[in-house]
Amino acid sequence: MKNTADMWQGCWISSDQATVSDEPDFDLADMFAGKKQKFVPVEKRLHPVVYFKKTFIANKYIKKASLQITAQGIYQAYMNGRKVTSAIFTPDYTNYNKFLQYQTYDITDKLIEGLNVFCVQVADGWYAGRISVQGGSTQFGNQLALLADIIIEYQNGKKEIIGTNHSFTSGEGKHCYADIEIGEKQDLRISDNWLKDSKKLVEPVIEIKADYSRLVPQTGPLVHCQQPLASKKIWQEDSSLIIDFGQVIAGRVRLTANFAYNQRVVLKHSEVLDENGKFYQNIVGRNKDQTDIFIGNGQQMTVEPDFTFHGFRYVKISGLTEQDFIDAQAIPIYSNMPETGWIKTDNGKINQLLSNIKWSQRGNMLSIPTDCPQRERVGWTGDMQVFAPASTFFMNTEAFIRRWLKNVRLDQRANGEIIDYSPAPKDAAKSVQFTGSYSSAGWGDAIIMVPWTLYQRYGHIDVLQENYQAMTKWIEFAQQSAASDKVTAQKYLWDTKFHYGDWMFPSLMLGPNPDPMKTSKLTKDVVATAFLKHSNDLMFKISEILGLDGKQYQDYAQKVQTAFTKYYVTNDKHLINDYQGCYVLAIAFDLVPPKLKANLLDRLVQKIHDNNDLLDTGFLATPYLLDVLTDDGYIALAQKLFLQESCPSWLYEVNHGATTIWESWAGIQPDGHVGEFSFNHYAMGCVLDWFVRDVVGIHSEQPGYQIIKIWPRVKICNKISASYVTDKGLVKVDLNYHDDYQELTVNIPLNTRAVICLPYHNDTQKYQLLRTYTQGTLNQDQKYLQIQVEAGSYYYRY
Ligand code: BGC
Secondary structure (H helix, E strand, C coil): CCCCHHHCCCCCEECHHHECCCCCCCCHHHHHCCCCCCCCCHHHHCCCCEEEEEEEEECCCEEEEEEEEEEECEEEEEECCEECCCEECECCCCCCCCCEEEEEEECHHHCCCEEEEEEEEEECHHHHCCECCCCECCCCCCECEEEEEEEEEECCCCEEEEECCCCCEEECCCEEEEECCCEEEEECCCCCHHHCCCCCCCEECEECCCCCCCEEECCCCCEEECCCEECCEEEEECCEEEEEEEEEEEEEEEEEEEECCCCEEEEEEECEECCCCCEECCCCCCCCCCEEEEECCCEEEEECCCCCCEEEEEEEEECCCCCCEEEEEEEEEEECCCECEEEEECCHHHHHHHHHHHHHHHHCEECEECCCCCCCCCCEHHHHHHHHHHHHHHECCHHHHHHHHHHHHHHCCCCCCCCCECCCCHHHHHHHHHHCCCCCCCCCCHHHHHHHHHHHHHCCCHHHHHHHHHHHHHHHHHHHHHHCCCCCHHHHCCCCCCCCCCCCCHHHCCCCCCCHHHHHHHHHHHHHHHHHHHHHHHHHHHHHHCCCCCHHHHHHHHHHHHHHHHHHECCCCCECCCCHHHHHHHHHCCCCCHHHHHHHHHHHHHHHHHCCCCCCCCCCCHHHHHHHHHHCCCHHHHHHHHHCCCCCCHHHHHHCCCCCCCCCCCCECCCCCECCCCCCCCHHHHHHHHHHHHHHCEEEEEHHHCEEEECCCCCCCCEEEEEEEECCEEEEEEEEECCCCEEEEEEEEEEEEEEEEEECCCCCHHHHHHHHHHCCEECCCCCEEEEEEEEEEEEEEC
8 A cells, every 4th residue: 555655756746826725714603693704705715726737758668657646635637638537526525634545547548658748737625625514714724735656667667657746837727716615717718728738837836745644545436427417497587597407416517608708607506496486595604605607718618617516406697698608517426336226116206206315315425425515515424324224225335435434433533422524624623612512412323323234235244343443432432421420320311412313303494483403402312312222232233243242232222221211201101302203213222111112102103193194303313203103003104104295294395396305394385485405415315215125125134135025015106116236136126006916026136035025914815825825934923924035036916
């Protein structure tokens, strides 16, 4: 592994123009209180993208040439005017000061025997640019820099390395500035010829001291521009053009137009229209401009920003007449991951919901798993924790999530706390001034729950091994934080610090005054204690799988259950915090003994009925809501909640034209009011996991689908056709529900076995027959017939 200075020929190089200025802090409390900060205009405080250049002679008879490269900032490299890769935003988003990836490209076909021109553009990116809710700058450092080795191997065995050093030159050009959140400005009057010509750039470079030990080869997928989307509708609003691409994405616009000389063409991005169908910027706040600017050069051009992305469906273009506009495409951007899952049903609304989940996954899997791709764009641990099980269906996310987990581990504080978001930029520490805490139950538990999910789905034990130490440190922190200086059994209740709780449960978000902090306040103690129990339960299982003694965690979990029952269950067998989410988690994580569980379940069902059969769960409880109902005898209610169309419900969003999953059901309120929310948060898309397991019926019965369970037990529509590529091969399920019978066709891949579960009623002849021809055994309560099968294709009619 190349991780020392001697292993690189190149030195870290920078330039005088590559220092990014720090912007003043903006306190979160002030921000939430609606205070505005005085800002210097963007064009005065952002700086041009830094260009580096080197010309060199390559001799004849080149056998192979490669480029090893990385940057502080994000880079785009060119050899003789050609991009060395179609990947963008390299070197990806990691905790740069501890973990910086370098990339290696084969450039043999781009090198010329003779004079070569090597150019690299370095922009602020996540390293020095603006991210997080506060939108502060210089998040990981303020010195953009480049490190590269061009390695040429000749046929005679000789090797030549051209490394970055003082012989490079630097400069600037058409990229007036580029920021991840704010956007990019390009002056099209400045030509791109410098990428090919042999002229030096005007500024010298400086060799700087920067760490080599953090360098590691790229692992996991790279970010790419994906299949373009055509515009769906174009109209004029005031003197601007509004384009609807029909799909909320993370990405940018590729615009073809006649750009009048000196004309300033401005593109603003947004995810929704307002109540009156007018362009509406749903993302507000410091540095959340999402605005690109092009200065015209008097020519017809196709332009696109290079170093930024936006969350949008609509773009508002000003400075361009309708006659000069030719075409616009939306370019989705996300990390390349193999697609693994497909579902089609006979219900258009459900198909749309599934598509919305997929697009929210795409938009939030851009280098790291994020909360949202427009406002904060950071790796909130809780959002990944909640969505992890669903994330493994449409795409193979294993390498992507494991790379992110490395950031989570590196950011872990000495006291074991898992920081709310990772990679943790400078602003992460500043959030503490607001909440008083670096971590939160259900968020920090991601370090245990996410590897556990990956292990279940992909079956690789090393994901548990590599995170185990961090898990133990987090659990120790959680236990100590809960205990604080308490002396009674109350020390097993985690009621001691701030937590986000069942964040944003809908009843406190709908209406004129959404109050997310109140959702935290009202639920945090019960929710945190539930996660404390659950994580200790998982630690017991994980320890045993790794051949370690996990008994202490099992004992601890038992003590949490006892304390929870004693202090949090009231005399009339309700919870002290009488909210749907609290019941869901208490039931899902076994916070009470079995005899009390039925009481909590009754109360949950009662509360759902009292709420017109609508859910009222937030971020942490929603993933378990339908499971709790399905597992505990309320399949019809689970079915009803899933198919609800009133607010809040998944299909409510679909009915309001959603093309991704919203952060809150209050995004568009029943009265039509459009809120300043993110319309692209995958968290509530967690319902996909329940859908795959209980509606389609595909379960991993043994880690990595070694044994597959096919158990479609909730009927949601009449026809479903699903395919899923597991590590072991393709599983296919086709379901057809008819008036008086059902059909199930299943394909089980080689190297696996499956247990297929079919409903069974021993009082009808039909089911008796089914039993005879399938040779199945009955489950304990005689409701299901379990049929053991090897790899192959199977058809059942029942
Ligand atoms: C983010 C969430 C995140 C939360 C913490 C929000 O601003 O967008 O998705 O988990 O803060 O509660």
